[in-house]
Amino acid sequence: MNFSSRLLENAVNEFAKLPGVGQKTALRLVLHLLNQNKEEVEAFSGALTRLKNEIRYCKECSNISDSETCEICASNKRDGSLVCIVEDTRDVMAIENTHQFNGVYHVLGGLISPMDGIGPSDLNIDRLVQRVQTGEIQEVILALSATMEGDTTIFYIYKKLKDLPVKISTIARGIAFGGEIEYADEITLARSIATRVPYTG
Amino acid sequence: MNFSSRLLENAVNEFAKLPGVGQKTALRLVLHLLNQNKEEVEAFSGALTRLKNEIRYCKECSNISDSETCEICASNKRDGSLVCIVEDTRDVMAIENTHQFNGVYHVLGGLISPMDGIGPSDLNIDRLVQRVQTGEIQEVILALSATMEGDTTIFYIYKKLKDLPVKISTIARGIAFGGEIEYADEITLARSIATRVPYTG
Incomplete structure (x- = not known):
């Protein structure tokens, strides 16, 4: 120009x-x-x-915060034994918008991506292991994107945590609510059939 | 959010x-x-x-400039008797990119738009009349968008300048080069037929 x-x-x-x-x-x-x-x-x-x-980052969960500890970690109404592991603050906002999750978060600050030169040491994973080692956490939920980077990160964190006394879950994958079968991609559709759940009426 | x-x-x-x-x-x-x-x-x-x-605005043409007079107005390679009237600096950039225009510009800073509360006094029109009155300008080219606001502004400026000794032109309207007849809108197509030009081979 x-x-x-x-x-x-x-x-x-x-x-x-x-x-x-x-x-x-x-x-x-x-x-x-x-x-x-x-x-x-x-x-x-x-x-x-x-x-x-x-800007500051919460010393517990590393979410963007105005104070040393974010509002969610500081709240006594939240269940500190249930930790949802997310990529960044946008995911925290998306999950908070559902008003269905009462636990706390752990923000990784990214996903493992060798193509972009991001390895495990660039992410907030050591702090997660420390938090779990205190023994106060009963369950972690891995709420990461269903991409290659997300799956790699989930597998890495699983290996780090699997010998610790904590339950490890991932969010359910499948056909979205309101989603039409004919427009679903093959992988999602095949997996959602393979991982079908009993219908309880 | x-x-x-x-x-x-x-x-x-x-x-x-x-x-x-x-x-x-x-x-x-x-x-x-x-x-x-x-x-x-x-x-x-x-x-x-x-x-x-x-930021400064050229004292001649009102285009965005780093100095009192913009590079185009200050250049002795440009024809100061030919003035292209445009809406804003983006139009100057677009015309400069063609490398076909050797005159100078006059930037209005907008178009007359009663809906948006923009009247002639909000635009740089008085200064244009002054420039023409000096007698150094032989032709003005109205290069404004082919919208209702553009047409209104063209008509207003035409009325202001028509009694002064200056030739007033507008840019040609018609089917764009590379444009296909079947996809042209009706108004453009009808006008381009009505304003057909002799083919000189």
Whole structure:
């Protein structure tokens, strides 16, 4: 692109580094911000700088938090013996939105992915083993994506935890509620038949 | 959404104000930035603050510029008697990319749009009239979008300039090069037949 200004070009290039944002979208977003008044632009960049500088991670579960211990780990209404292991804070938000899970979380901060150079030591797995070793946890639920990276991570964590006195579960896989059989992929369909459950009426 | 942190929520809400960015996309972008190191986040918000604080608009054509007069207006290789009137800097970039236009520009900063509360006085039209009144401009080309707002703006500018000694053109409308007749919309097709041009081989 043929920018009339270096300042504009810099801002567009910074936006274009964001995932899924190309140069044209970046230009549209930057010009939108340029049309806002100064206070709004400062609120935008300020919110980002403050987030980066002041963000903390819960010392128990490593979820993004404003304080040393997150609200979920600090709550006495949550069952600390049931730990749901997730990839990142988005999964915590998705599960919290169901209002069905009353335990606490453990955020790994990623999945094992040799292609991206992410090994077990880059993830928050040692801390998980420590938490389980205290003996306060009765069950861990592995709620990781059904991808190769997710399966690799599940298998690695299973090997690390299997000799400790803790029950290890994974979330159920199968046809989604409202999902139509004819549109289900073959693997999901085949597995959901293989792992069929008794119908109890 | 159920945020675990006010700081995160603020940053996501700021991103979600951008056009075409919803809460889920905003969260993805913010978490991406949070995974970058501090210098990268500062480069991002810094580029934006600098752009807003230091940006200037060319005193001739009002295009975004780093200096008082933009590179195009300052160049002695450009024909200052031919002025292309455009909506915003994106149109300047699009026309510059063609490498076919050798004149200068006049950036209106928008189009007349009563629905959005944008009237002629909100646009850079008075300055255009002044520029034409100096007598140095021989032709203006109205290169505005073929929308209701574009047509309204073209008509308004035409009325303002028609008694001044300047030739007024609009860009040609018709079937795009590579465009197939059967997929053209009715208005474009009908007009391109009505405004047919002699074939010169």
